[in-house]
Amino acid sequence: MIEINNLTVQFGGVKPINELTVTLKSGISGLIGPNGAGKTTLLNVLSGFVTPTQGSVSVNGRKLTGLAPHKRALFGLRRTFQTDQIADDLTLWENVEAIADHAGFIDKDMANHAVEQAIAYVGLRKRIHRKGSNLSTQERHLAEIAKALIGKPELVMLDEPGAGMSESETKHLEDVIRGIPAYCGAQVFLIDHDVELIAACCDETMVLDFGKLLALGPTHEVLQNPEVQKAYLGSFEELGVHA
Ligand SMILES: Nc1ncnc2c1ncn2[C@@H]1O[C@H](COP(=O)(O)OP(=O)(O)OP(=O)(O)O)[C@@H](O)[C@H]1O
Ligand SMILES: [Mg+2]
Numbered sequence: 001m002i003e004i005n006n007l008t009v010q011f012g013g014v015k016p017i018n019e020l021t022v023t024l025k026s027g028i029s030g031l032i033g034p035n036g037a038g039k040t041t042l043l044n045v046l047s048g049f050v051t052p053t054q055g056s057v058s059v060n061g062r063k064l065t066g067l068a069p070h071k072r073a074l075f076g077l078r079r080t081f082q083t084d085q086i087a088d089d090l091t092l093w094e095n096v097e098a099i100a101d102h103a104g105f106i107d108k109d110m111a112n113h114a115v116e117q118a119i120a121y122v123g124l125r126k127r128i129h130r131k132g133s134n135l136s137t138q139e140r141h142l143a144e145i146a147k148a149l150i151g152k153p154e155l156v157m158l159d160e161p162g163a164g165m166s167e168s169e170t171k172h173l174e175d176v177i178r179g180i181p182a183y184c185g186a187q188v189f190l191i192d193h194d195v196e197l198i199a200a201c202c203d204e205t206m207v208l209d210f211g212k213l214l215a216l217g218p219t220h221e222v223l224q225n226p227e228v229q230k231a232y233l234g235s236f237e238e239l240g241v242h243a
Contacts, residue, residue, distance in 0.1 A: 001025050002046070002155065002189065007055030009041055009211075016041040017052070018211035027181040028188040030202030030219060032195060034231055038211040039191045040082055043157050046189075047079045048072045059155050074104065076154030076186070080144040080161060088133035092124060095132055096146050103151035118146040121183055122176050138169040145176060153186040162194045170197055177201045195223060195232075207231065 002024040009017040016038035031039050044050035046057055048069035056065045064072055086095050096115045105111035119128055122142040127135060135143060141161045148156050158177065162170050178201050180188050192198055198205055198219060205222045207214040209231045215222045222228055 001060055001187070002029070003058040004042075005056045005058075007042075007045065007057065008053050009038070009045060009050055010053045016211050017045065020055070020208075020211065020213055022206055022213055022216055024187075024189065024204065024206065026187075026203035028177065028190060028202050030198040030205035031189065031191045031208065032193070032198055032205060032232075033208035033214070037208040039208055040159055041211075042208070043079060043159055043189070043191065046155075046157060047077060070102075073102075073151075076152055077157070078148035078151075078153045078155065078186070079157040080141075080148055080159055082159045082163070084140045084144050085147075086132040086135065086140045086143050088131065090132055091129050092119060092132070092135065092139075092143055092146075093128050095143055096150065099147045099150045105151075114150050118149040119143075121149065121179070122146045123172060137164045138166075138173070141165070141173070142176065145180075149180070149184055149186075153184055155189060156180055156184075156186045157189040157191075159191050160193065161190070162192045162197045170194065173197070174200045199223060 004020055004022045007017050007020045008015060033039050041050060045052050048067060056063060058064060059077065062075060093115065096119055100111040100115050119125060122145050124139060124142055127139055145161060162173055165173060174197055177188060177190060180186060190198065190201055202219045204217060205219040206216040207222060207228050214231060215225045215228050
Protein backbone atom coordinates (compact mmCIF):
# COMPACT_ATOMS: atom_id res chain seq x y z
CA MET A 1 0.00 0.00 0.00
CA ILE A 2 1.29 3.46 -0.97
CA GLU A 3 0.29 6.36 1.29
CA ILE A 4 1.02 9.91 0.14
CA ASN A 5 0.22 12.64 2.63
CA ASN A 6 0.06 16.38 1.88
CA LEU A 7 3.01 16.09 -0.53
CA THR A 8 4.47 19.14 -2.25
CA VAL A 9 7.53 19.35 -4.51
CA GLN A 10 8.78 22.73 -5.67
CA PHE A 11 11.44 23.43 -8.32
CA GLY A 12 11.91 27.22 -8.34
CA GLY A 13 8.51 28.63 -9.25
CA VAL A 14 7.15 25.25 -10.47
CA LYS A 15 5.16 22.94 -8.17
CA PRO A 16 5.00 19.61 -10.05
CA ILE A 17 3.36 18.06 -6.94
CA ASN A 18 1.00 20.33 -5.04
CA GLU A 19 -0.46 19.27 -1.66
CA LEU A 20 -1.18 15.74 -2.87
CA THR A 21 -2.88 13.25 -0.55
CA VAL A 22 -3.74 9.79 -1.89
CA THR A 23 -3.68 6.13 -0.83
CA LEU A 24 -3.19 3.32 -3.40
CA LYS A 25 -4.19 -0.15 -2.27
CA SER A 26 -4.60 -2.26 -5.42
CA GLY A 27 -2.26 -5.00 -6.57
CA ILE A 28 -1.66 -2.92 -9.69
CA SER A 29 -2.31 0.82 -9.43
CA GLY A 30 -2.15 3.15 -12.42
CA LEU A 31 -1.04 6.76 -12.76
CA ILE A 32 -1.98 8.81 -15.78
CA GLY A 33 -1.92 12.51 -16.60
CA PRO A 34 -0.87 14.88 -19.37
CA ASN A 35 2.81 15.64 -20.12
CA GLY A 36 4.38 17.58 -17.25
CA ALA A 37 1.58 16.60 -14.81
CA GLY A 38 4.12 15.47 -12.19
CA LYS A 39 3.99 11.68 -12.72
CA THR A 40 7.75 11.04 -12.88
CA THR A 41 8.31 13.54 -10.06
CA LEU A 42 5.98 11.52 -7.82
CA LEU A 43 7.87 8.34 -8.66
CA ASN A 44 11.13 10.18 -7.95
CA VAL A 45 9.83 11.14 -4.49
CA LEU A 46 8.80 7.54 -3.76
CA SER A 47 12.18 6.18 -4.86
CA GLY A 48 14.13 8.91 -3.03
CA PHE A 49 15.62 10.79 -5.99
CA VAL A 50 13.67 13.98 -5.21
CA THR A 51 13.20 15.46 -1.72
CA PRO A 52 9.76 16.98 -1.16
CA THR A 53 9.29 20.45 0.32
CA GLN A 54 6.51 19.13 2.55
CA GLY A 55 4.55 15.98 3.27
CA SER A 56 5.37 12.30 3.60
CA VAL A 57 5.24 8.99 1.71
CA SER A 58 4.91 5.48 3.18
CA VAL A 59 4.92 2.03 1.60
CA ASN A 60 3.32 -0.87 3.48
CA GLY A 61 3.29 1.25 6.63
CA ARG A 62 6.99 2.14 6.46
CA LYS A 63 7.69 5.87 6.33
CA LEU A 64 10.20 6.57 3.53
CA THR A 65 10.69 10.31 3.78
CA GLY A 66 14.37 11.06 4.43
CA LEU A 67 15.69 7.60 3.46
CA ALA A 68 18.39 7.37 0.75
CA PRO A 69 17.48 5.55 -2.51
CA HIS A 70 19.72 2.52 -1.74
CA LYS A 71 18.05 2.07 1.68
CA ARG A 72 14.64 2.11 -0.03
CA ALA A 73 15.91 -0.55 -2.44
CA LEU A 74 16.84 -2.75 0.53
CA PHE A 75 13.25 -2.33 1.79
CA GLY A 76 11.99 -3.71 -1.53
CA LEU A 77 11.34 -0.59 -3.59
CA ARG A 78 12.15 -1.03 -7.28
CA ARG A 79 11.69 1.26 -10.25
CA THR A 80 12.30 1.53 -13.94
CA PHE A 81 13.21 4.77 -15.68
CA GLN A 82 11.45 6.62 -18.48
CA THR A 83 14.79 6.51 -20.32
CA ASP A 84 15.98 2.93 -19.84
CA GLN A 85 19.19 2.31 -17.90
CA ILE A 86 20.42 -0.73 -19.84
CA ALA A 87 24.20 -0.66 -20.36
CA ASP A 88 24.93 -1.10 -24.07
CA ASP A 89 28.27 -2.85 -23.60
CA LEU A 90 27.02 -5.44 -21.11
CA THR A 91 24.98 -8.52 -22.01
CA LEU A 92 21.39 -8.85 -20.82
CA TRP A 93 22.58 -11.35 -18.18
CA GLU A 94 25.27 -8.93 -16.95
CA ASN A 95 22.81 -6.03 -16.80
CA VAL A 96 20.47 -7.99 -14.53
CA GLU A 97 23.31 -9.65 -12.57
CA ALA A 98 24.64 -6.19 -11.63
CA ILE A 99 21.42 -5.62 -9.67
CA ALA A 100 21.58 -9.06 -8.03
CA ASP A 101 25.10 -8.30 -6.77
CA HIS A 102 23.61 -5.57 -4.53
CA ALA A 103 20.37 -7.27 -3.53
CA GLY A 104 21.70 -9.06 -0.45
CA PHE A 105 21.70 -12.70 -1.68
CA ILE A 106 23.51 -15.00 0.71
CA ASP A 107 25.24 -16.96 -2.05
CA LYS A 108 26.05 -16.65 -5.75
CA ASP A 109 23.90 -19.64 -6.77
CA MET A 110 20.79 -18.01 -5.36
CA ALA A 111 21.66 -14.73 -7.08
CA ASN A 112 22.20 -16.51 -10.41
CA HIS A 113 18.92 -18.35 -10.02
CA ALA A 114 17.04 -15.08 -9.42
CA VAL A 115 18.66 -13.52 -12.52
CA GLU A 116 17.73 -16.52 -14.66
CA GLN A 117 14.15 -16.57 -13.35
CA ALA A 118 13.59 -12.85 -13.88
CA ILE A 119 14.93 -12.96 -17.47
CA ALA A 120 12.77 -15.99 -18.23
CA TYR A 121 9.72 -14.37 -16.61
CA VAL A 122 9.84 -11.34 -18.95
CA GLY A 123 10.29 -13.69 -21.93
CA LEU A 124 13.91 -12.86 -22.84
CA ARG A 125 15.61 -16.23 -22.23
CA LYS A 126 16.73 -16.36 -25.87
CA ARG A 127 18.41 -12.94 -25.56
CA ILE A 128 20.34 -13.74 -22.40
CA HIS A 129 23.84 -13.35 -23.93
CA ARG A 130 22.96 -10.48 -26.25
CA LYS A 131 24.65 -7.11 -25.68
CA GLY A 132 22.41 -4.24 -24.49
CA SER A 133 23.17 -2.37 -27.73
CA ASN A 134 21.62 -5.25 -29.73
CA LEU A 135 18.33 -5.34 -27.81
CA SER A 136 15.20 -3.76 -29.35
CA THR A 137 13.26 -0.99 -27.60
CA GLN A 138 10.74 -3.53 -26.30
CA GLU A 139 13.49 -5.88 -25.12
CA ARG A 140 15.23 -3.02 -23.28
CA HIS A 141 11.98 -2.13 -21.48
CA LEU A 142 11.48 -5.80 -20.54
CA ALA A 143 15.09 -6.02 -19.36
CA GLU A 144 14.44 -3.00 -17.10
CA ILE A 145 11.48 -4.85 -15.63
CA ALA A 146 13.59 -8.00 -15.11
CA LYS A 147 16.08 -5.86 -13.12
CA ALA A 148 13.21 -4.53 -10.99
CA LEU A 149 12.10 -8.07 -10.06
CA ILE A 150 15.40 -9.11 -8.46
CA GLY A 151 15.50 -9.64 -4.68
CA LYS A 152 12.27 -9.37 -2.74
CA PRO A 153 10.41 -6.44 -4.28
CA GLU A 154 7.49 -5.01 -2.32
CA LEU A 155 6.72 -2.21 -4.76
CA VAL A 156 7.64 -2.18 -8.45
CA MET A 157 7.23 1.24 -10.09
CA LEU A 158 7.23 1.37 -13.89
CA ASP A 159 7.65 4.70 -15.70
CA GLU A 160 6.15 4.42 -19.18
CA PRO A 161 7.28 0.86 -19.95
CA GLY A 162 5.04 0.83 -23.05
CA ALA A 163 6.64 3.83 -24.77
CA GLY A 164 7.66 3.12 -28.36
CA MET A 165 6.11 -0.37 -28.55
CA SER A 166 3.91 -1.86 -31.26
CA GLU A 167 0.47 -3.25 -30.44
CA SER A 168 1.64 -6.88 -30.27
CA GLU A 169 4.66 -5.92 -28.17
CA THR A 170 2.36 -4.04 -25.78
CA LYS A 171 0.19 -7.17 -25.45
CA HIS A 172 3.18 -9.17 -24.20
CA LEU A 173 4.12 -6.30 -21.86
CA GLU A 174 0.57 -6.33 -20.52
CA ASP A 175 0.87 -10.04 -19.63
CA VAL A 176 4.23 -9.43 -17.94
CA ILE A 177 2.91 -6.53 -15.83
CA ARG A 178 -0.31 -8.29 -14.87
CA GLY A 179 1.65 -11.31 -13.65
CA ILE A 180 4.04 -9.38 -11.38
CA PRO A 181 1.96 -9.58 -8.13
CA ALA A 182 1.68 -13.38 -8.55
CA TYR A 183 5.35 -13.70 -9.62
CA CYS A 184 6.87 -12.00 -6.58
CA GLY A 185 4.09 -10.63 -4.36
CA ALA A 186 4.89 -6.99 -5.11
CA GLN A 187 2.42 -4.16 -5.63
CA VAL A 188 2.86 -2.49 -9.04
CA PHE A 189 2.61 1.25 -9.69
CA LEU A 190 2.30 1.81 -13.42
CA ILE A 191 2.70 5.13 -15.23
CA ASP A 192 1.84 5.13 -18.91
CA HIS A 193 0.24 7.31 -21.57
CA ASP A 194 -1.27 4.20 -23.17
CA VAL A 195 -4.68 4.17 -21.49
CA GLU A 196 -5.47 0.79 -23.02
CA LEU A 197 -2.47 -0.69 -21.20
CA ILE A 198 -3.58 1.06 -18.00
CA ALA A 199 -7.16 -0.22 -18.43
CA ALA A 200 -5.91 -3.77 -19.08
CA CYS A 201 -3.55 -3.88 -16.08
CA CYS A 202 -4.79 -1.59 -13.32
CA ASP A 203 -7.64 -2.22 -10.86
CA GLU A 204 -7.47 1.38 -9.69
CA THR A 205 -6.05 4.47 -11.35
CA MET A 206 -5.20 7.97 -10.19
CA VAL A 207 -5.03 10.99 -12.46
CA LEU A 208 -2.63 13.85 -11.87
CA ASP A 209 -3.06 17.25 -13.47
CA PHE A 210 -0.69 20.10 -12.63
CA GLY A 211 0.43 18.18 -9.53
CA LYS A 212 -3.11 17.86 -8.15
CA LEU A 213 -5.26 14.74 -7.86
CA LEU A 214 -7.91 14.99 -10.57
CA ALA A 215 -9.45 11.55 -9.99
CA LEU A 216 -8.93 8.22 -8.21
CA GLY A 217 -11.00 5.05 -8.36
CA PRO A 218 -11.68 1.89 -10.35
CA THR A 219 -9.92 2.35 -13.70
CA HIS A 220 -13.00 2.13 -15.92
CA GLU A 221 -14.86 4.70 -13.82
CA VAL A 222 -11.88 7.05 -13.86
CA LEU A 223 -11.54 6.83 -17.65
CA GLN A 224 -15.22 7.76 -18.00
CA ASN A 225 -14.90 10.80 -15.73
CA PRO A 226 -15.63 13.96 -17.82
CA GLU A 227 -12.92 15.95 -15.98
CA VAL A 228 -10.35 13.29 -16.91
CA GLN A 229 -11.50 13.23 -20.52
CA LYS A 230 -11.20 17.03 -20.62
CA ALA A 231 -7.61 16.91 -19.31
CA TYR A 232 -6.80 14.42 -22.08
CA LEU A 233 -8.92 16.22 -24.70
CA GLY A 234 -8.57 14.44 -28.02
CA SER A 235 -6.06 11.87 -26.80
CA PHE A 236 -8.58 9.10 -26.14
CA GLU A 237 -10.11 9.50 -29.60
CA GLU A 238 -6.67 9.54 -31.23
CA LEU A 239 -5.90 6.30 -29.37
CA GLY A 240 -9.21 4.81 -30.44
CA VAL A 241 -10.25 4.37 -26.81
CA HIS A 242 -13.91 4.87 -26.02
CA ALA A 243 -13.96 4.85 -22.27
N1 LIG B 1 14.66 18.53 -11.79
C1 LIG B 1 13.74 19.41 -12.19
N2 LIG B 1 13.98 20.75 -12.14
C2 LIG B 1 13.05 21.64 -12.54
N3 LIG B 1 11.84 21.32 -13.01
C3 LIG B 1 11.55 20.02 -13.10
C4 LIG B 1 12.47 18.98 -12.71
N4 LIG B 1 11.90 17.77 -12.92
C5 LIG B 1 10.68 18.03 -13.43
N5 LIG B 1 10.47 19.36 -13.53
C6 LIG B 1 9.23 20.00 -14.02
O1 LIG B 1 8.17 19.48 -13.23
C7 LIG B 1 7.01 19.30 -14.04
C8 LIG B 1 6.57 17.86 -13.97
O2 LIG B 1 7.53 17.01 -14.63
P1 LIG B 1 7.40 15.41 -14.67
O3 LIG B 1 8.63 14.92 -15.33
O4 LIG B 1 7.12 14.91 -13.30
O5 LIG B 1 6.12 15.23 -15.58
P2 LIG B 1 5.48 13.88 -16.18
O6 LIG B 1 4.06 13.87 -15.73
O7 LIG B 1 6.33 12.71 -15.84
O8 LIG B 1 5.52 14.18 -17.75
P3 LIG B 1 5.76 13.17 -19.01
O9 LIG B 1 4.44 12.55 -19.30
O10 LIG B 1 6.17 14.11 -20.11
O11 LIG B 1 6.83 12.21 -18.64
C9 LIG B 1 7.38 19.77 -15.45
O12 LIG B 1 6.97 21.11 -15.58
C10 LIG B 1 8.88 19.65 -15.46
O13 LIG B 1 9.45 20.56 -16.37
MG1 LIG C 1 7.41 11.35 -16.92
